Amino acid sequence: xMTSTDLDALMxxxxxxxxxxxxxxxLTPSAAKxxxxxxxxxxxxxxxxxxxxxxxKDMEAGxxxxxxxxxxxxxxxxxxxxxxMAKGLEDIARLPDPVGRSLAEWxxxxxxxxxxxxxxxxxxxxxxxxRPNVTADAAALCLKSGNATILRGGSESFHSSQAILxxxxxxxxxxxxxxxxxxxxxxxxxxxxGVMLRLSNYIDVIVPRGGKSxxxxxxxxxxxxxxxxxxxxxxxxxxGSADLEMAKTIxxxxxxxxxxICGATETxxxxxxxxxxxxxxxxxxxxxxxxxxxxxxxxxxADARVIPASDADWSTEYLDAIISVGVVDGVGAAVEHIxxxxxxxxxxIVAEDSQVAETFLNGCDSAIVLWNASTQFAxxxxxxxxxxxxxxxxxxxxxxxxxxxxxxxxxxxxKGNGQVRPG
Amino acid sequence: xMTSTDLDALMxxxxxxxxxxxxxxxLTPSAAKxxxxxxxxxxxxxxxxxxxxxxxKDMEAGxxxxxxxxxxxxxxxxxxxxxxMAKGLEDIARLPDPVGRSLAEWxxxxxxxxxxxxxxxxxxxxxxxxRPNVTADAAALCLKSGNATILRGGSESFHSSQAILxxxxxxxxxxxxxxxxxxxxxxxxxxxxGVMLRLSNYIDVIVPRGGKSxxxxxxxxxxxxxxxxxxxxxxxxxxGSADLEMAKTIxxxxxxxxxxICGATETxxxxxxxxxxxxxxxxxxxxxxxxxxxxxxxxxxADARVIPASDADWSTEYLDAIISVGVVDGVGAAVEHIxxxxxxxxxxIVAEDSQVAETFLNGCDSAIVLWNASTQFAxxxxxxxxxxxxxxxxxxxxxxxxxxxxxxxxxxxxKGNGQVRPG
Numbered sequence: 001x002m003t004s005t006d007l008d009a010l011m012x013x014x015x016x017x018x019x020x021x022x023x024x025x026x027l028t029p030s031a032a033k034x035x036x037x038x039x040x041x042x043x044x045x046x047x048x049x050x051x052x053x054x055x056x057k058d059m060e061a062g063x064x065x066x067x068x069x070x071x072x073x074x075x076x077x078x079x080x081x082x083x084x085m086a087k088g089l090e091d092i093a094r095l096p097d098p099v100g101r102s103l104a105e106w107x108x109x110x111x112x113x114x115x116x117x118x119x120x121x122x123x124x125x126x127x128x129x130x131r132p133n134v135t136a137d138a139a140a141l142c143l144k145s146g147n148a149t150i151l152r153g154g155s156e157s158f159h160s161s162q163a164i165l166x167x168x169x170x171x172x173x174x175x176x177x178x179x180x181x182x183x184x185x186x187x188x189x190x191x192x193x194g195v196m197l198r199l200s201n202y203i204d205v206i207v208p209r210g211g212k213s214x215x216x217x218x219x220x221x222x223x224x225x226x227x228x229x230x231x232x233x234x235x236x237x238x239x240g241s242a243d244l245e246m247a248k249t250i251x252x253x254x255x256x257x258x259x260x261i262c263g264a265t266e267t268x269x270x271x272x273x274x275x276x277x278x279x280x281x282x283x284x285x286x287x288x289x290x291x292x293x294x295x296x297x298x299x300x301x302a303d304a305r306v307i308p309a310s311d312a313d314w315s316t317e318y319l320d321a322i323i324s325v326g327v328v329d330g331v332g333a334a335v336e337h338i339x340x341x342x343x344x345x346x347x348x349i350v351a352e353d354s355q356v357a358e359t360f361l362n363g364c365d366s367a368i369v370l371w372n373a374s375t376q377f378a379x380x381x382x383x384x385x386x387x388x389x390x391x392x393x394x395x396x397x398x399x400x401x402x403x404x405x406x407x408x409x410x411x412x413x414x415k416g417n418g419q420v421r422p423g
Numbered sequence: 424x425m426t427s428t429d430l431d432a433l434m435x436x437x438x439x440x441x442x443x444x445x446x447x448x449x450l451t452p453s454a455a456k457x458x459x460x461x462x463x464x465x466x467x468x469x470x471x472x473x474x475x476x477x478x479x480k481d482m483e484a485g486x487x488x489x490x491x492x493x494x495x496x497x498x499x500x501x502x503x504x505x506x507x508m509a510k511g512l513e514d515i516a517r518l519p520d521p522v523g524r525s526l527a528e529w530x531x532x533x534x535x536x537x538x539x540x541x542x543x544x545x546x547x548x549x550x551x552x553x554r555p556n557v558t559a560d561a562a563a564l565c566l567k568s569g570n571a572t573i574l575r576g577g578s579e580s581f582h583s584s585q586a587i588l589x590x591x592x593x594x595x596x597x598x599x600x601x602x603x604x605x606x607x608x609x610x611x612x613x614x615x616x617g618v619m620l621r622l623s624n625y626i627d628v629i630v631p632r633g634g635k636s637x638x639x640x641x642x643x644x645x646x647x648x649x650x651x652x653x654x655x656x657x658x659x660x661x662x663g664s665a666d667l668e669m670a671k672t673i674x675x676x677x678x679x680x681x682x683x684i685c686g687a688t689e690t691x692x693x694x695x696x697x698x699x700x701x702x703x704x705x706x707x708x709x710x711x712x713x714x715x716x717x718x719x720x721x722x723x724x725a726d727a728r729v730i731p732a733s734d735a736d737w738s739t740e741y742l743d744a745i746i747s748v749g750v751v752d753g754v755g756a757a758v759e760h761i762x763x764x765x766x767x768x769x770x771x772i773v774a775e776d777s778q779v780a781e782t783f784l785n786g787c788d789s790a791i792v793l794w795n796a797s798t799q800f801a802x803x804x805x806x807x808x809x810x811x812x813x814x815x816x817x818x819x820x821x822x823x824x825x826x827x828x829x830x831x832x833x834x835x836x837x838k839g840n841g842q843v844r845p846g
Contacts, residue, residue: 023762027785108807112796121818122788204818225648225819246841253843339446361836362450365545373535373839382844383835384531395544395627395832396648397820409818412806413784416796418669420676421805 002189011195014150014183015202018123021180022148026120030097032175037093037140040171041086044136047167048082054163055132062156067130074130075157085136085164088387092140095386098405099146112416118408120146122204125196126389127152127218129210132160138207139168139182141389145407148181150203152196154210155188197222207389207402227402228394231317232262232345234375237334237360238282239351240273246372247278247350248285253374254348256289260319262391263346263368263378267314267324269334275302275327283325291321298327314341331356335363342366345393346378367393367400425612434618437573437606438625441546444603445571449543453520455598460516460563463594464509467559470590471505477586478555485579490553497553498579508559508587511810515563518809521828522569535839541831543569545627548619549812550575550641552633555583561630562591562605564812568830571604573626575619577633578611620645630812630825650825651817654740655685655768657798660757660783661705662774663696669795670701670773671708676797677771679712683742685814686769686791686801690737690747692757698725698750706748714744721750737764754779758786765789768816769801790816790823 002010025033044051055077062075101118108114124147128134135151142149153161165184173179185192197206200223207227208218215230236254238247254265268286270279280302283293287305294309295302306325313324314337328334331349338347348370349360357371368378380388380401388401398406425433448456467474478500485495524541531537547570551557558574565572576584588607596602608615620629623646630650631641638653659677661670677688691709693702703725706716710728717732718725729748736747737760751757754772761770769791772783780794791801803811803824811824821829 023786023788026788106807108805112800114806219646223642225817243841249841249843257844257846363446365446365449366834368835368837370837371839372841373837374843376844377535377837377842379844382531383537384529394648399832400835409822411789412791412823414791414793414796414800416794418666418672418795419800420672420797421680421799421802423680 002187004191007187007189007191007195010187011185011192011199012202014185015123015199017180018148018150018183019202021178022120022122024178025143025146025148025181026099028146028177032177033097033143033146034093036172036175036177037089037143039175040140040168041089043167043171044082044086044089044164047163048079051082051160051163051167052077052079054159057159058132058157065156067156071130071156075132075160077132077160081133085133088137089140092144092387092404095144095404097144098408103410110419112414112419115413116410117413118405119411121407121409123148123150123202124407125150125152125199125203125206125224127193127196127206127208127210127214129154129214130156132157132164134209135161135164135184136168137387138209138389141387141404142407143172143181145404147407150183150185150196152185152193158188193217194221197224200224209390225396226394227390227392227398229262229390230393231343232264232378232391232393233267233315233317233341233343234263234265234346234378235267235269235338235342236265236348236350236375237269237328237331237338238271238274238278239331239349239353239356240271241353241356242274242278242350243352244278244281248282250348250350250372250374251282252285252289254376255286255291255323256321257374257376259321261376263376264319265323265348265375266316266318267326267341269326269328269337271331271334272327272329279327286323291323293323293325295325296327299325317343331359335360339363339365343393345391346370346375348373348375367391425610427614430610430612430614430618433610434608434615434622435625437608438546438622440603441571441573441606442625444601445543445545447601448566448569448571448604449522451569451600455600456520456566456569457516459595459598459600460512460566462598463563463591464512466590466594467505467509467512467587470586471502474505474583474586474590475500475502477582480582481555481580488579490579494553494579498555498583500555500583504556508556511560512563515567515810515827518567518827520567521831526833533842535837535842538836539833540836541828542834544830544832546571546573546625547830548573548575548622548626548629548647550616550619550629550631550633550637552577552637553579555580555587557632558584558587559591560810561632561812564810564827565830566595566604568827570830573606573608573619575608575616581611616640617644620647623647632813648819649817650813650815650821652685652813653816654766655687655801655814655816656690656738656740656764656766657686657688657769657801658690658692658761658765659688659771659773659798660692660751660754660761661694661697661701662754662772662776662779663694664776664779665697665701665773666775667701667704671705673771673773673795673797674705675708675712677799678709678714678746679744680797680799682744684799686799687742688746688771688798689739689741690749690764692749692751692760694754694757695750695752702750709746714746716746716748718748719750722748740766754782754786758783762786762788766816768814769793769798771796771798790814
């Protein structure tokens with residue numbers, strides 16, 4: 001354990017280095033950034049053995065510590081996963097440069113031209129848990145968007161992350177980028193996170209990537225703006241006008257394609273108008289596919305295998321093969337339910353009636369709303385935005401997928417020929 | 424003083440009412456919002472006498488309390504200022520509706536269409552000090568952008584703000600808008616601000632409008648994202664390539680047109696390359712215009728009336744007829760000085776050399792950068808954005824002028840015909 005004075009000095013030094021690197025990265029041309037990303041990919045490939053050896057250390061410690069099977073799987077690297085990391089960097093290199101885009105341009109009556117130009121945010125702090133690949137993904141997305149990164153990985157993945165960082169830094173500096181373009185907090189001391197969250201002079205935005213307790217801690221302590229993703233309590237509403245076959249296809253995919261992702265549907269709402277025809281087949285399909293169904297009284301009546309839902313079920317992110325199913329009185333009640341119990345992430349309606357669909361799309365106060373498509377599309381890649389650093393459930397700056405464009409801010413560039421303000 | 428339990432209950436009630444109103448406002452058509460704004464303008468005109476009587480009470484208390492002349496002037500209303508408030512509401516009614524704009528649209532290979540649509544932020548909390556007109560301006564900008572507002576005015580302007588609020592509410596409800604579209608914290612208890620800053624379930628963004636100590640308190644305590652404007656330490660840099668006459672015109676306007684606004688230049692930097700020809704005339708002009716000049720050694724040598732600048736002068740927002748003047752070694756040193764000592768608000772360069780200008784515009788990490796124009800243009804109205812709720816010096820969401828478009832967030836609206844995610 002470091003003293004708090006030492007920790008403050010260490011973190012301030014990290015912050016100052018990052019700020020300095022950020023000023024250089026902001027002015028680095030696209031080609032230089034892309035070359036550095038490809039060099040980092042190669043460095044990761046070359047370092048595969050070192051990375052796997054470091055990961056073996058983390059895995060051993062994790063097993064000794066009694067980490068769950070799911071956590072160990074997230075922690076584990078193998079040659080295929082290392083190669084996927086390298087390929088991920090090359091994919092990011094191929095994205096268009098988000099920096100320097102003109103977002104709007106206009107000319108004032110006095111002849112001044114004004115342009116809103118995308119520029120990097122500056123320094124981005126990433127606080128994450130066991131997945132070591134976040135080290136490469138997050139640093140690469142930040143670099144592509146001209147930002148410096150300060151990474152704070154989980155203690156479980158410390159050695160793996162350090163090995164990945166070494167490869168990244170090697171690739172970046174070989175191409176002339178500053179060594180401090182990406183840095184990692186060099187201690188697993190939990191107090192370092194607290195210090196990091198108060199470094200508002202040096203860090204422009206914090207991205208917490210991890211479970212609910214990590215995010216809650218960051219939200220409570222941070223003095224720095226966040227890209228926050230608390231949870232994904234996503235809904236699919238089957239309207240009375242829905243085609244049953246389409247509803248079945250969408251609901252099955254939305255719930256069961258992958259149950260552990262944030263865009264998985266956690267609650268199915270069925271319009272009372274079609275409950276008689278649609279509810280039983282939907283419920284039976286889910287149960288037959290291996291999903292536990294927790295339902296209201298109507299859902300329970302529709303299938304004997306349905307378990308009674310408790311109040312808490314309507315606000316639970318299961319991330320598992322479990323779904324809550326309820327019957328509502330039309331689209332208005334569905335919207336009301338979603339705005340009350342949801343997490344403002346992603347909601348879908350299945351309906352043939354376009355007016356009902358509009359009511360749903362306008363009424364749900366969520367980052368993503370879909371009509372006749374699966375909630376599992378809630379993903380930057382599926383949106384065509386390239387890789388993402390996460391899905392934001394906040395409303396400020398970025399909402400929904402946070403890709404390289406969302407890692408930028410903008411400035412106003414005004415050009416005149418001597419104009420002064422009258423009056 | 425209320426007990427903290429009472430205060431929590433009171434503020435939670437306010438928040439819940441605001442959230443409910445926000446859901447209605449988000450779906451209210453443009454014409455209905457604009458009609459309500461015009462009705463509120465008329466109500467303010469009709470209530471002029473009541474508003475002035477309430478203001479007289481505040482002025483009397485303010486004088487008894489020994490408020491400064493400047494504060495009393497900010498607090499004071501007269502018939503012309505009341506009429507300006509009413510006209511301000513009508514101006515806002517005439518702005519285009521920012522809600523529902525399509526910010527981007529594309530189609531995926533699987534046929535799904537995706538649109539990024541502007542929607543209101545939700546509930547906006549405004550914490551302000553003595554200017555009672557903020558009550559009308561802020562509430563109107565929020566309403567225009569479909570948001571509900573919770574106002575927390577200064578205790579000095581309490582009666583004036585209440586009278587203005589009554590008129591606004593009268594206008595809004597007469598047009599069928601919810602009474603809770605705009606609410607005011609009904610107590611001057613300072614603890615209410617602390618409670619408000621933790622109401623993250625009900626308030627989406629906080630706008631502090633006031634002096635540095637108010638903003639610092641809000642930054643330190645808020646659990647809610649902010650549109651933050653700490654200070655405007657703005658610079659004008661006169662490059663070696665600058666035309667002296669243009670430099671004089673711009674510098675005089677940038678410093679002296681109005682010294683109390685955040686876009687006023689506080690530091691003049693002169694390129695050493697032209698110090699011999701440009702520095703003395705610029706300094707003499709400022710002093711002759713009644714400005715106190717605090718300079719470095721070179722500036723002191725240029726004019727005997729220059730006072731030595733202390734270290735603190737380079738990071739001071741004077742908001743007065745005072746300027747710090749220093750000589751720097753070219754555009755690189757100017758950018759370095761500005762990024763180190765400035766507040767990331769607004770900076771101008773006077774130069775004929777376009778490459779030097781590009782270096783400056785790209786290098787300054789500020790919300791607004793100008794080439795051959797006065798820093799006093801840093802204003803939403805001057806940018807053609809209509810009225811503004813403030814100038815943000817933060818980088819997240821809104822940077823620079825915060826107008827009705829910046830009071831919106833967006834959602835992704837996805838339309839399909841049964842698409843599910845493969846794999």
